Amino acid sequence: MTAMVVIPTYNERDNIGRLIPEILKQDAGIRLLVVDDNSPDGTGGLIDSMAAVDSRIHVLHRSGKLGLGSAYREGFSYALEQGVDYIVEMDADFSHDPTTLPLFFQLMAQYDVVIGSRYLNGVSVVNWPIRRLILSYCASVYTRLITGLDLHDCTSGFKCFRRSVLESLDLQAIRSDGYSFQIEMNYRCMERGFRLGEAPIIFIDRHAGSSKMSKRIVREAIFMVWKLKLGSLLRRVTGSGRGNR
Numbered sequence: 001m002t003a004m005v006v007i008p009t010y011n012e013r014d015n016i017g018r019l020i021p022e023i024l025k026q027d028a029g030i031r032l033l034v035v036d037d038n039s040p041d042g043t044g045g046l047i048d049s050m051a052a053v054d055s056r057i058h059v060l061h062r063s064g065k066l067g068l069g070s071a072y073r074e075g076f077s078y079a080l081e082q083g084v085d086y087i088v089e090m091d092a093d094f095s096h097d098p099t100t101l102p103l104f105f106q107l108m109a110q111y112d113v114v115i116g117s118r119y120l121n122g123v124s125v126v127n128w129p130i131r132r133l134i135l136s137y138c139a140s141v142y143t144r145l146i147t148g149l150d151l152h153d154c155t156s157g158f159k160c161f162r163r164s165v166l167e168s169l170d171l172q173a174i175r176s177d178g179y180s181f182q183i184e185m186n187y188r189c190m191e192r193g194f195r196l197g198e199a200p201i202i203f204i205d206r207h208a209g210s211s212k213m214s215k216r217i218v219r220e221a222i223f224m225v226w227k228l229k230l231g232s233l234l235r236r237v238t239g240s241g242r243g244n245r
Helices: 014-024 042-052 068-081 098-106 130-147 162-167 180-191 213-240
Strands: 001-007 030-036 057-061 086-089 113-117 159-162 196-200
Touching: 001 014, 001 068, 001 098, 014 030, 014 042, 014 098, 014 213, 030 042, 030 068, 030 162, 042 113, 068 086, 068 098, 068 162, 068 180, 086 098, 086 196, 098 113, 098 159, 098 196, 098 213, 113 180, 130 213, 159 162, 180 213
Parallel strands: 001 030, 001 086, 030 057, 113 196
Antiparallel strands: 086 159, 113 159
């Protein structure tokens, strides 16, 4: 088994230096890619110094803050070029527990995509304001109702893909960001008939830094689910839909 964990960063120096060793020690087959958006706090330089002494660590430097969706698109493309079996996406701030990774890899024997779910066994979120918790939970319920995604947590940013899944997608055509990116990726995988499963996780709020959530990201997610559903219906009517894998 080989896997590459893709982590977008912007001002995550306080977290990433401690997180990387925790990820790499989970399995000898794990490699790690940091996609840094020219962080003013020197995150990119820190990763460069770590990569210089550990060949399992990779880094992509970008010119500025270009968005989460584009960071994952570039990171996924890079990971596919490395020939790994699985590609994982996760946050840099310890909200996603690295010790969950072995469970992800075990579940890949049954699924093509495994999603770390905060809502699989009730609500497993620590240190979130109640307003944000309600927003996140309702976003998943709303997404399920409109799109038909059979997932408890439709907006989770902690997940593992089989390489064949990402190879089947036109990554450059997925232009959404934030919550919307997670929703669209799940929906595109479902459309192609891939098996989506969930693993229970405990989501712990940031150890350092500040949340990157914005009203724009929320609005984009609200409209994205209708765009996906109506686009799917239109393709069925016109017969232009792409078949399963």
